[in-house]
Amino acid sequence: MSANAPALERLRFENISMQFPTDRGPLEVVHEVSLSIRAGEFVSLVGPSGCGKTTLMNMAAGFVKPTRGSVTLDGKAIAGPGPDRGVMFQEYGVFPWLTVEENVAFGLRLKANRKPAKERAEIVERYLKLMRLWDFRKAYPKTLSGGMRQRLALARAYAVNPDFLLMDEPFGALDAQTRSAMHDLLLDILGAEGKTVMLITHSVEEAVYLSNRVVVISARPSRVRSVVEVPFPYPRHHALQETPEFNELRASVHELVMREYAAQEAQRTTED
Amino acid sequence: MVRNSASRYAASIGLTIAPFATLVILWWLLRLTGLINPGLLPSPLQVARTFWSTLTGGELLINIAMSVVRVLGGLLLGTAAAVPVGFLIGWYRPVGRLLDPLINFFRALPPIALIPLVIVYLGIGEIAKIAILFYASFFAAVIVMYEGMAAISPIYVRVARTLGATDFEIFARVMVPLTVPHMLVALRVALGVCWATLVAAELVAAQQGLGAMIQNASAFFDLNTIYLGIICIGALALLMDTILRRLTTRIVGWQEKIER
Numbered sequence: 275m276s277a278n279a280p281a282l283e284r285l286r287f288e289n290i291s292m293q294f295p296t297d298r299g300p301l302e303v304v305h306e307v308s309l310s311i312r313a314g315e316f317v318s319l320v321g322p323s324g325c326g327k328t329t330l331m332n333m334a335a336g337f338v339k340p341t342r343g344s345v346t347l348d349g350k351a352i353a354g355p356g357p358d359r360g361v362m363f364q365e366y367g368v369f370p371w372l373t374v375e376e377n378v379a380f381g382l383r384l385k386a387n388r389k390p391a392k393e394r395a396e397i398v399e400r401y402l403k404l405m406r407l408w409d410f411r412k413a414y415p416k417t418l419s420g421g422m423r424q425r426l427a428l429a430r431a432y433a434v435n436p437d438f439l440l441m442d443e444p445f446g447a448l449d450a451q452t453r454s455a456m457h458d459l460l461l462d463i464l465g466a467e468g469k470t471v472m473l474i475t476h477s478v479e480e481a482v483y484l485s486n487r488v489v490v491i492s493a494r495p496s497r498v499r500s501v502v503e504v505p506f507p508y509p510r511h512h513a514l515q516e517t518p519e520f521n522e523l524r525a526s527v528h529e530l531v532m533r534e535y536a537a538q539e540a541q542r543t544t545e546d
Numbered sequence: 547m548v549r550n551s552a553s554r555y556a557a558s559i560g561l562t563i564a565p566f567a568t569l570v571i572l573w574w575l576l577r578l579t580g581l582i583n584p585g586l587l588p589s590p591l592q593v594a595r596t597f598w599s600t601l602t603g604g605e606l607l608i609n610i611a612m613s614v615v616r617v618l619g620g621l622l623l624g625t626a627a628a629v630p631v632g633f634l635i636g637w638y639r640p641v642g643r644l645l646d647p648l649i650n651f652f653r654a655l656p657p658i659a660l661i662p663l664v665i666v667y668l669g670i671g672e673i674a675k676i677a678i679l680f681y682a683s684f685f686a687a688v689i690v691m692y693e694g695m696a697a698i699s700p701i702y703v704r705v706a707r708t709l710g711a712t713d714f715e716i717f718a719r720v721m722v723p724l725t726v727p728h729m730l731v732a733l734r735v736a737l738g739v740c741w742a743t744l745v746a747a748e749l750v751a752a753q754q755g756l757g758a759m760i761q762n763a764s765a766f767f768d769l770n771t772i773y774l775g776i777i778c779i780g781a782l783a784l785l786m787d788t789i790l791r792r793l794t795t796r797i798v799g800w801q802e803k804i805e806r
Binding site for chain 2: 335337339354355356359360361363365367369370371372379381385386387414415416430431
C-alpha cells in the first residue's frame with residue numbers, strides 16, 4: 275500500500291484483446307488493453323456493466339485466456355487458477371454444506387496449502403474474529419446475512435494467504451452501511467498485511483475511497499479510457515469521504531464513467 | 547403462547563394421524579349407509595380382524611418381509627449403480643450427451659412392461675424380481691442424479707480452484723457433498739417406483755409377498771385380505787419415505803430449502 279519507492283510490477287496485461295463467438299459473428303469484449311499493477315497497489319476498474327471488466331478479472335484469475343496478448347504474473351504467463359491469487363466472486367460462493375469455520379478451513383486442508391491441525395485452527399480463529407464471525411463458527415451459511423456471507427468469503431480467501439486479491443463487485447449486493455463497514459475492514463486488513471488488490475466495481479465512490487489508482491474502462495469493447503491516480507495517503511478513514519478534495523476527485527471520475535455509460539446507451543440503440 | 551416440545555410433538559403426531567382417522571371413519575360411515583353392497587365393502591373392523599389373525603398366524607409378516615426385502619434389495623442395488631453412472635454422465639458432458647437419449651428411452655419404458663420378458667429370461671424366482679426392481683430404480687435414480695448434477699452451480703468449483711484444489715480434491719470435497727442431496731432425492735424417487743413395480747411383479751408371478759397375497763385373495767374373493775394388503779403396501783411405502791425424509795433433514799440440513 276505504500277506509494278513511495280518504485281514497487282515491483284506484479285500483474286501485467288499486455289495488449290489484451292478478447293472475442294467471443296456469437297450468432298452474429300465474433301463479439302469483441304476487450305480491445306487492446308494494457309495495464310499493470312505493482313506490488314502493494316490497490317487498483318480499481320470502473321465502467322459500464324457488460325464492458326468486459328469481469329473478463330479481465332477472469333484472465334487474471336486464470337479462468338480464461340485472451341484471444342490476443344498476454345497476461346503475466348511476476349513475468350510468468352498465467353496458466354490457471356491458483357492459491358497465490360485469492361478471488362472474491364460477486365456471488366461469494368460460500369460452501370453451503372460446510373459450517374462457517376469449515377468454510378474458512380477449506381483451503382487449508384487442500385494439498386496446495388495444507389497446514390497442521392493446530393496451525394489451521396489458529397488461522398481460522400484469527401480470520402473469523404477479524405471478520406466478526408467467531409460467534410457463528412458452528413453455523414451453516416444458510417443462516418447468515420449477505421454481509422456475513424461476504425465476510426466469510428473474504429475470510430476463506432484470506433486464510434490461504436494469497437498476496438494478490440482479485441475482487442469482482444464483492445460489495446455490490448450489500449446495503450450501504452454494511453458496505454461501508456466492509457470497506458473499512460478491508461482497509462484495516464490490507465494495512466496490516468500488505469496485499470496487492472485488483473477490484474472491479476460499479477461504485478466510483480468505493481473505487482476512489484479504496485484505491486491507489488482508478489482505471490476507467492470504456493463501453494464495449496473494453497479499452498482503458500483513463501487512469502486516475504488517487505493521492506490520498508493510507509490509512510484512510512471515513513472522514514475522507516466528506517472532504518472537498520475527495521468529492522472533487524470522485525466527481526471527475528464519475529464524469530468520465532458517465533461518458534462511457536452514455537456511449538454504451540448509444541451503442542445499444544444502434545444495435546437494437 | 548409458549549408450548550413445550552412434548553406437547554408440540556403430541557400435536558404433530560395428532561396432525562399426522564387425524565387425516566387417516568377421518569378416512570377410516572368415512573369408510574365406516576359409507577358402509578353403515580349401505581350405499582355400497584356390504585358384500586363388496588368390508589368394514590374397517592373386519593379388516594382389522596383379518597390383520598390380527600394373519601399377523602398372529604405369521605403369514606402376514608412373511609409376506610411383508612418378502613416384499614420389503616425385495617424392495618430394499620432392488621432399490622439399493624439400483625441406486626448404488628445409478629450414483630457412479632450419474633456422476634460419470636454429469637461430470638463428463640460428452641458422455642452425457644451420448645447416453646442421454648438412451649437413458650431417456652429406457653426410463654420412459656414402464657418397468658412393468660418388461661415383466662413378461664423377464665419371466666421368459668429369468669423365470670419367476672427372486673433374481674427375476676430383483677432384476678426388474680434394479681431396472682426400475684436404476685433409471686429413476688440415474689436421471690435424478692444426472693439432472694441434479696447438471697444444476698450444480700459452477701461457482702463452487704471455481705472457488706475451490708482459486709483456493710488451490712486439484713481435480714481429485716474438487717471431486718471429493720465439492721462434487722460429492724453437493725451430490726448427496728440429489729442422491730437422497732434419487733433414493734426417494736426410486737423408492738416410489740420400486741413399490742409400484744414390485745406389487746405388479748408379485749401380482750404376476752410370486753408365491754409370497756404383499757402383491758401375491760392380494761392376488762391369491764382375489765382368487766377367493768377375500769376382500770378383507772385385499773384391503774389389508776393394499777393398506778399394508780401404503781403404510782410401508784409411507785413409512786420408508788418418512789424415514790428417508792428424516793434422514794434427508796439430518797444429513798443435508800445445510801440446504802437452503804429442503805425438498806419435502
